[in-house]
Amino acid sequence: MKNAEIKTQQKRMQFMPDIKKGLIRNIVPVVFAVLCIIGACIAQARPLFLLSSVTIRMARNLLLVFSLIIPVVTGLGLNFGIVLGAMAAQIALVAVTHWEITGISGFIVTALLSVPLSIFFGWLTGRILNRAKGNEMITSMMLGFFANGLYQLLFLFVLGGIIPMVNKTIMLPSGIGIKNTVALRGLKYALDNVIKIEYDDLIIPIFTFIVIAVMALAIKFLLQTKLGQELRCVGQDMNIAEASGIDVDKMRITAVILSTILAAWGQLIHLQNIGILQTYGSHEQVGLFAVASILIGGATVTKATIGQAILGTFLFHSLFIISPMAGQKLVGEPQVGEYFRAFVAYGVIGLSLGLHAWQKQQAARNKFEE
Amino acid sequence: MNKPIIQLVDICKEYYGNQVLKKVNVSVRPGEVHALVGENGAGKSTLMNILFGMAVIHNTGGFSGQVFFDGEKVDITSPKEAMDKGIGMVHQEFMLLPGFTITENIKLNREITKHNVISKILGEKMKSLDMESMRKDARKALDTLGLDIYEMLSVEGLPVGHKQFIEIAREIDKTNVRLLVFDEPTAVLTEIEAELFLKAVKKLASTGIAILFITHRLNEVMRVADNITILRDGEVVGKLAREEASVEKMARLMVGRKIDRIQKTEKKSNGSIDENILEIKNLKVNMPGERVKDVSLEVKKGEILGIGGLAGHGKIGIANGVMGLYPSSGEVVFNGDKIKLNNPKDALSKGMAFVSEDRRGVGLLLEESIEKNIALTAMQVQGKFLKRIAGINFALTWKIRAHARKIIKELDIRCTGPEQITRRLSGGNQQKICIARAISLEPELLFVSEPTRGIDVGAKKIVIDLLLKLNQEMGMTIIITSSELAELRSICDRIAIIYDGKLEGVLPPDADDTDFGLMMAGGHGKAKEVS
Numbered sequence: 001m002k003n004a005e006i007k008t009q010q011k012r013m014q015f016m017p018d019i020k021k022g023l024i025r026n027i028v029p030v031v032f033a034v035l036c037i038i039g040a041c042i043a044q045a046r047p048l049f050l051l052s053s054v055t056i057r058m059a060r061n062l063l064l065v066f067s068l069i070i071p072v073v074t075g076l077g078l079n080f081g082i083v084l085g086a087m088a089a090q091i092a093l094v095a096v097t098h099w100e101i102t103g104i105s106g107f108i109v110t111a112l113l114s115v116p117l118s119i120f121f122g123w124l125t126g127r128i129l130n131r132a133k134g135n136e137m138i139t140s141m142m143l144g145f146f147a148n149g150l151y152q153l154l155f156l157f158v159l160g161g162i163i164p165m166v167n168k169t170i171m172l173p174s175g176i177g178i179k180n181t182v183a184l185r186g187l188k189y190a191l192d193n194v195i196k197i198e199y200d201d202l203i204i205p206i207f208t209f210i211v212i213a214v215m216a217l218a219i220k221f222l223l224q225t226k227l228g229q230e231l232r233c234v235g236q237d238m239n240i241a242e243a244s245g246i247d248v249d250k251m252r253i254t255a256v257i258l259s260t261i262l263a264a265w266g267q268l269i270h271l272q273n274i275g276i277l278q279t280y281g282s283h284e285q286v287g288l289f290a291v292a293s294i295l296i297g298g299a300t301v302t303k304a305t306i307g308q309a310i311l312g313t314f315l316f317h318s319l320f321i322i323s324p325m326a327g328q329k330l331v332g333e334p335q336v337g338e339y340f341r342a343f344v345a346y347g348v349i350g351l352s353l354g355l356h357a358w359q360k361q362q363a364a365r366n367k368f369e370e
Numbered sequence: 371m372n373k374p375i376i377q378l379v380d381i382c383k384e385y386y387g388n389q390v391l392k393k394v395n396v397s398v399r400p401g402e403v404h405a406l407v408g409e410n411g412a413g414k415s416t417l418m419n420i421l422f423g424m425a426v427i428h429n430t431g432g433f434s435g436q437v438f439f440d441g442e443k444v445d446i447t448s449p450k451e452a453m454d455k456g457i458g459m460v461h462q463e464f465m466l467l468p469g470f471t472i473t474e475n476i477k478l479n480r481e482i483t484k485h486n487v488i489s490k491i492l493g494e495k496m497k498s499l500d501m502e503s504m505r506k507d508a509r510k511a512l513d514t515l516g517l518d519i520y521e522m523l524s525v526e527g528l529p530v531g532h533k534q535f536i537e538i539a540r541e542i543d544k545t546n547v548r549l550l551v552f553d554e555p556t557a558v559l560t561e562i563e564a565e566l567f568l569k570a571v572k573k574l575a576s577t578g579i580a581i582l583f584i585t586h587r588l589n590e591v592m593r594v595a596d597n598i599t600i601l602r603d604g605e606v607v608g609k610l611a612r613e614e615a616s617v618e619k620m621a622r623l624m625v626g627r628k629i630d631r632i633q634k635t636e637k638k639s640n641g642s643i644d645e646n647i648l649e650i651k652n653l654k655v656n657m658p659g660e661r662v663k664d665v666s667l668e669v670k671k672g673e674i675l676g677i678g679g680l681a682g683h684g685k686i687g688i689a690n691g692v693m694g695l696y697p698s699s700g701e702v703v704f705n706g707d708k709i710k711l712n713n714p715k716d717a718l719s720k721g722m723a724f725v726s727e728d729r730r731g732v733g734l735l736l737e738e739s740i741e742k743n744i745a746l747t748a749m750q751v752q753g754k755f756l757k758r759i760a761g762i763n764f765a766l767t768w769k770i771r772a773h774a775r776k777i778i779k780e781l782d783i784r785c786t787g788p789e790q791i792t793r794r795l796s797g798g799n800q801q802k803i804c805i806a807r808a809i810s811l812e813p814e815l816l817f818v819s820e821p822t823r824g825i826d827v828g829a830k831k832i833v834i835d836l837l838l839k840l841n842q843e844m845g846m847t848i849i850i851t852s853s854e855l856a857e858l859r860s861i862c863d864r865i866a867i868i869y870d871g872k873l874e875g876v877l878p879p880d881a882d883d884t885d886f887g888l889m890m891a892g893g894h895g896k897a898k899e900v901s
Contacts (some may be wrong), residue, residue, distance in 0.1 A: 225498055226483050226494065233470070356636070
């Protein structure tokens with residue numbers, strides 16, 4: 001049928017693969033993949049060691065990176081405010097450690113406890129971001145710094161100072177404030193240990209990965225519901241969304257809340273694997289590293305997928321592991337690699353944001369020349 | 371069948387004592403295509419705002435008159451209410467999401483959903499989208515319009531014509547739609563697209579939907595409209611059935627008004643009058659909403675050239691493009707010198723100045739004093755009022771003050787003194803300051819855009835007189851861009867009419883109303899050049 005032919009042709013025209021264009025579009029992940037391969041060649045690390053390190057780090061970080069997807073889809077950009085989710089998780093963790101609830105039940109209680117906290121934090125963040133439309137990223141970043149101040153006040157002074165703490169093991173010797181490092185003895189590997197495979201150095205926390213996969217599917221599902229459609233619509237154009245009767249501000253707040261909850265759970269998974277809570281430091285880099293990961297995966301301020309999150313996390317952490325080793329081999333100084341890591345994290349964010357702005361300009365120019 | 375679906379009876383509306391609609395009556399029957407024709411500011415949009423219950427109407431004291439929908443008196447207080455009643459609107463600018471498919475756009479926020487396990491627990495919002503049913507509906511709507519395009523394509527990158535159709539498809543997909551309003555739907559379409567579109571409109575009307583069609587393109591009106599209402603200055607000046615209408619007749623009704631020609635005194639001669647001071651060749655300007663597609667124009671030394679045309683056709687873009695405020699391409703030669711485009715400083719330093727139509731946005735520093743506003747560009751571009759000491763430029767405040775005092779007196783700017791900030795001055799006085807800043811550059815050529823927009827009648831005359839004075843006494847060449855044709859005809863030597871981003875023709879100010887009307891509506895074909 002002629003009609004059908006036209007349709008397939010139109011379809012083909014739109015999806016026609018163009019290798020060069022594809023390469024340019026995916027320039028960021030390609031560059032990082034090349035860097036990883038070169039680094040691995042120089043470092044000459046044992047493949048099994050590499051694999052096990054990357055697997056553990058993926059398990060730790062994936063959910064945190066996933067938490068960035070919904071705000072990007074909703075047009076809020078990269079939500080550096082997931083730091084607040086991490087704080088919610090840590091508050092819940094301290095409470096549960098204080099009550100000495102252990103094992104998987106302890107983990108579940110922590111996860112549940114972090115939800116109301118995240119909803120509250122996310123709601124606040126969302127309300128502030130609604131007043132800063134167009135500047136969400138820098139606002140959410142600053143909000144993270146500001147929240148850090150309140151967080152420190154809570155943990156250094158309020159706990160023990162105003163709220164009496166019965167369990168002294170996690171308190172500073174003076175009895176006021178939480179210790180710098182809290183060992184999460186009861187919760188260490190709480191989730192990982194449910195099902196895991198061990199082989200030589202390689203440990204694969206199967207159950208953690210199952211949980212992460214379920215969350216990924218949940219995000220995918222969510223984006224395909226009516227709610228998801230509204231979120232995407234807001235992300236595309238707030239004015240049109242408003243005109244077609246969608247409550248834009250509410251949708252944006254919803255997106256931030258969801259992101260904050262996911263970040264809280266992500267931080268929980270992260271910390272149960274590490275087993276030690278750096279009370280005043282664990283959350284600080286969360287936003288930065290997650291954002292760097294997803295950007296390396298090829299996501300932009302306006303587009304992010306689960307696949308990009310997974311790829312980015314893999315590349316970012318591979319580079320994290322490989323670069324100190326390569327630095328050691330090259331100049332006998334692992335610090336060089338360490339330096340490279342920090343350089344990469346900040347550099348990639350700056351570069352991607354710059355590239356994104358450039359692409360936008362380019363698109364505008366192309367449109368003009370049409 | 372022949373009972374009107376919508377009747378607007380004796381509609382009057384005033385904004386701040388300014389009567390914008392005077393006893394307007396319009397009615398449309400099911401299956402009828404009714405064209406509403408008029409110049410900018412004739413009151414078409416206000417009428418539509420009333421029909422849709424827009425907030426702007428209620429915030430400015432409502433309106434008087436009655437609206438009947440389907441024979442019943444109604445009081446529409448919000449756009450949503452209008453939509454619920456079955457009044458649909460196809461907007462001038464597209465309300466489409468580029469990243470969504472055609473289907474998703476047609477069904478925007480009216481998605482068909484179905485239950486799944488999770489939605490039964492967490493509620494409506496978690497329902498899945500029934501993409502298959504949505505597709506079918508979208509297909510049906512597209513077929514009604516006769517648009518053969520795959521409904522799952524992404525809207526991004528589709529030609530504008532298709533976008534317009536999708537916009538319409540969305541309206542007709544709303545099951546209850548009974549009246550469709552098109553606000554200048556063909557403004558962005560190519561001729562072939564417009565052709566298809568008009569066919570679709572007829573097809574829609576034949577299904578019994580009433581159509582209200584707002585447009586400037588008079589030959590389209592002749593093609594599709596069953597009845598025509600012509601508005602001018604808020605009044606219905608003509609109601610025609612298609613059989614009795616002609617393009618010329620409509621054009622005359624649309625534009626026609628008395629012209630007060632200001633008597634000009636003999637000009638001081640600045641060299642040969644036939645010398646071109648400015649030559650514009652193939653100018654393209656990407657100014658959103660006022661895109662210039664290809665304009666070539668010559669301006670003679672010492673003349674006042676008017677640039678007219680309807681809103682959105684690009685007349686405003688020309689001055690903005692030449693002065694480098696919006697990205698542009700082409701060639702502009704000023705006094706034999708090629709001007710660097712996209713570089714306001716070059717244009718200014720070569721001796722051109724610009725009074726922007728966006729007085730409060732681009733034109734003035736609202737929180738700064740009158741004297742700073744007047745002196746700013748001259749300081750920046752020509753280094754006037756500055757003294758360089760040890761590599762640092764110092765402003766000579768006393769010189770600025772003296773200059774400001776002189777200009778305030780000359781232009782009769784009503785203010786408390788040169789130090790007053792400009793925000794709270796009246797529109798007319800603000801406009802004078804914009805002009806004062808431009809003439810502080812002592813330009814040879816002055817662009818003035820919409821000089822009388824938003825200022826009261828008395829001030830209008832003063833501004834126009836001032837421009838005339840600059841032209842006659844200082845020999846300044848002036849290019850005035852204005853939506854008010856009457857104003858252009860009162861002082862210009864020649865008037866260029868821009869249509870669809872291109873030069874439609876150049877007319878003498880005393881040309882026939884019909885010629886102006888036709889040119890503005892793009893129906894003139896050949897340009898009539900005057901010398």
